[in-house]
Amino acid sequence: MTLLLLLTSYIAGNYLPALQIGKRSGAAISANGSGNPGARNAGRVFGKKAFVFVFLIDAGKGALAVWAALSLDGRAAIQLMSLAAVMLGHCYPIVHRFKGGKGAATFIGGLLIFNPVLLLPILLGFAVLYPAVKRFTAASVLSTITIIPCCFWLYDIKETLIALGIVALLLWTHRENLQTSKGRKQTR
Structure with a gap:
């Protein structure tokens, strides 16, 4: 059960909303600003609304991973491991060739629940x-x-x-x- 939770958390971390905004606008975030697909660069490249959107989604990933661990297991160690897994998925997403964000928003969201x-x-x-x-x-x-x-x-x-x-x-x-x-x- 714990392994499945951690794997699911890692996979959830692979979703990078800044890349989706880039696809919709026709501009690759990896080629603009710092090139980082996180909230700060999304704000720099696409504006304040993009920053807020990406920050909330990235923070939500961390919160959801910790909440799932809290609901399914309850132990503090498992909650933190789930936060680590979702952050690893965000920072090193396998579906994006291990090129992701820096994990700050995901950390904040997870810590709020933990x-x-x-x-x-x-x-x-x-x-x-x-x-x-x-x-x-x-x-x-x-x-x-x-x-x-x-x-x-x-x-x-x-x-x-x-x-x-x-x-x-x-x-x-x-x-x-x-x-x-x-x-x-x-x-x-």
Whole structure:
């Protein structure tokens, strides 16, 4: 049952709404803006409505995967594994030759269902980091690290390690954003 849930979550993650908007408009999102089929680039290429639409669908994938795990199993570890699976499907979709989004919206949607309280340390981390790095994406992604000690405090080591893997995935998919921020800071 767990394997089927994780596989279904991964497959759900493969749906990339930004690609559908591109097909309807006749413009390939992969050839415009940053080339990333996520909400931020959809907004950059197709406008604010596209950003909202893509963000909501991507967040919905994460929420649905965690909700399904909660409904079918209930264990926190399975919920986090389901979130990791849907994020992997979003970031590395097999149906799109493993070229997907970066997983931030999917992470947020899943976290809202898993434990919305964990958004508080992320918001606090962002408030502290943003003035220092002056880059929205870098501060947002780096602030996700704050959920690790919170998970350690609220859950067992198994859940903490899965959360660590999820945060590592976000850091990995946003590595160019983080390197760009580092490079800009050094040149100032």
